Amino acid sequence: FGFCLEGSKRALIYDYMPNSSLDNYIYSEKPKETLGWEKLYDIAIGIARGLEYLHHGCNTRIVHFDIKPQNILLDQDFCPKIADFGLAKLCCTKESKLSMTGARGTIGFIAPEVLYRSFGVVSIKSDVYSYGMMLLEMIGGRKNVKSMVQNSSEKYFPDWIYDHFYQGDGLQACEVTSEVEEIAKKMTLIGLWCVQVLPMHRPTITQVLDMFEKALDELDMPPKQSFCESLEHPVHKLNAESTSSATDKAYAVSEILNVEEISLVNSEFLQ
Template sequence: MRDQSELLYMSTCPTVSLDKYIYSEHPKEILGWERLYAIAIGIARGLEYLHHSCNTRIVHFDIKPQNILLDKDFNPKIADFGLAKLCHTKKSKLSMIGARGTIGFIAREVHSRTFGVVSTKSDVYSYGMMLLEMVGGRRNVKSIVAKSSEKYFPDWIYDHFAQDEGLQACDVTREIEEIARKMIIIGLWCI
């Protein structure tokens, strides 16, 4: 169990990144599923603003839990625009020289153009991976794995999702199963 002073710090600090909550020992007890769902919706609204409502379209290229800051009321804010790229609102494709982003969150087309063109959809992919991490409560990339199939986090979460009792592996009870299912389905759609 977490030290009480750490929980107090996390709840009173003006901004704490989302990863501090979702990778904690008992993330769903701290945030709760309803709040986690509200955070996911807030992040989606922020991406929609960056992609469609700004005068200049912004593609972030590094959407991950560490770059989502939560204020004292748990309102999410997208942060760290160091890898972001500005483009004209009329353009849907971006030209890039090198890959940008964090392993585990990079869309395939950013890494290799054989998978398609780079666009705002690259952020949507990263958002989907982040949603799956929020539900699973674990990182999507492990530094040391016994089997290579363990590396691809969506396979792990999909396998648990497909089983009748599988969501319990993600600490999901029957009462909040609908919220978790929505987040998983949206996450899988995004990737």
């Protein structure tokens, strides 16, 4: 909306967002604060469009590096706005990768290559991973689905989502309509594609939007990954630049890479 520059004081001015942020709804224990699936679907598409603008609509690409429900603001019509660019980096449109000296992001949403370079180069697809994890949280954090989860802290979240989707037992007990089931399944498939461990296997955010336009039966099932085995790599040092403390970050990396008791979403919301 604008900015303020007065001496040493600098501030970005946003539109007032009366409906706060997305996390207040997808994790809510209060039914009146829980969004319907159709609205959740529209929000997911809106966020993807916002990311497409950052990645392809600006003169200089912007990689956000902190896509998560807390950074998605909702206006009076629940239209999403991406906020908090404190960790963002600019990238020339001719370049496909970013050089970084340390990890950045929030625990549970950081792409593997941002933590450990052997997974691939850091690029706009690092945002796609964060978006995919958020999409899976939007599904897994739903009040009428979370009762299906047991011992969520013992399994990598995409593994749990994949297994329940493949077995077809994630929504049947929730007594949802066929339309809602299709929405949830489409969001699940797209989310699983976005969180592929290797960046080269993830879609671009433009391809994500194309997937939203397709019917469910036109979407392929992503390959079953050994998420945990792929993440088992030693990390001895981590110079973190993040919204989390260095101690928490190091602990998160240990959790992700050792996968002894991993939960990429807050388990209290899924028990």
